[in-house]
Amino acid sequence: MEVLRTEELTKEYGYGENKVIALNRVSFSVEKGEFVTILGPSGSGKSTLLHLIGGVDKPTQGQVFIGGHSIYKMKNHDLTIFRRREIGQIYQFYNLIPVLDVKENISLPLLLDHKKVDRGRLQELLEILGLEERADHLPNELSGGQQQRVAIGRALISQPKLILADEPTGNLDQKNSLEIIKLFRELNEAYGQTILLITHDKKIANNSKRIIYIEDGRIIKDIKR
Numbered sequence: 001m002e003v004l005r006t007e008e009l010t011k012e013y014g015y016g017e018n019k020v021i022a023l024n025r026v027s028f029s030v031e032k033g034e035f036v037t038i039l040g041p042s043g044s045g046k047s048t049l050l051h052l053i054g055g056v057d058k059p060t061q062g063q064v065f066i067g068g069h070s071i072y073k074m075k076n077h078d079l080t081i082f083r084r085r086e087i088g089q090i091y092q093f094y095n096l097i098p099v100l101d102v103k104e105n106i107s108l109p110l111l112l113d114h115k116k117v118d119r120g121r122l123q124e125l126l127e128i129l130g131l132e133e134r135a136d137h138l139p140n141e142l143s144g145g146q147q148q149r150v151a152i153g154r155a156l157i158s159q160p161k162l163i164l165a166d167e168p169t170g171n172l173d174q175k176n177s178l179e180i181i182k183l184f185r186e187l188n189e190a191y192g193q194t195i196l197l198i199t200h201d202k203k204i205a206n207n208s209k210r211i212i213y214i215e216d217g218r219i220i221k222d223i224k225r
Ligand SMILES: Nc1ncnc2c1ncn2[C@@H]1O[C@H](COP(=O)(O)OP(=O)(O)O)[C@@H](O)[C@H]1O
Pocket: 013, 014, 020, 021, 022, 040, 041, 042, 043, 044, 045, 046, 047, 048, 049
């Protein structure tokens, strides 16, 4: 089953002499249960691509389908709800709410959606993330790796169709980076979570079974291993 498809996705910034073509007719699709890495150097268009797929920004041309829904055809309000429920986003910086503790930060998408938090599900997530002992702690009482695990929990709580991660280990040391990548692999292998991760780091990319190489806003290779 197809979870994601982009069709001729193009993004231009600026006008005239200042025009930058950040993405140039990018088309690919991702099946349910895949763990795909987009690998490319700085400035190749990776973050632009993820913002478009996450519905944070709109393309100059082209379309994105998630679970068969064309996301730019949705009304703003509907897209906000769709994103909260179906797309889990993880960034280099954790963007946790400082006054909320670990379990509250993880539960936030459900609370914003006026949904009840399933205690069993929350407990299971805390265990997977290795955060049971930290459930009542505030973000500033956690290490960087732990804070990123909270952000991953927050992305997972709604059981989204797709996880999008933009350089999720970019702010971590090697040991914590490896732990976070191992966690992504576990989520993918044990729970069949579909993941699209972007990085400039080949070592990180080598943890996934499919690598899409991007350069100057274009896909240059798409390799399944
Ligand atoms: N808001 C913006 N305005 C103008 N140019 C931008 C903007 N965002 C990104 N770009 C340009 O688009 C290109 C791709 O950027 P980006 O998607 O951030 O690449 P990456 O994440 O691979 O480093 C770069 O040349 C960058 O300078």
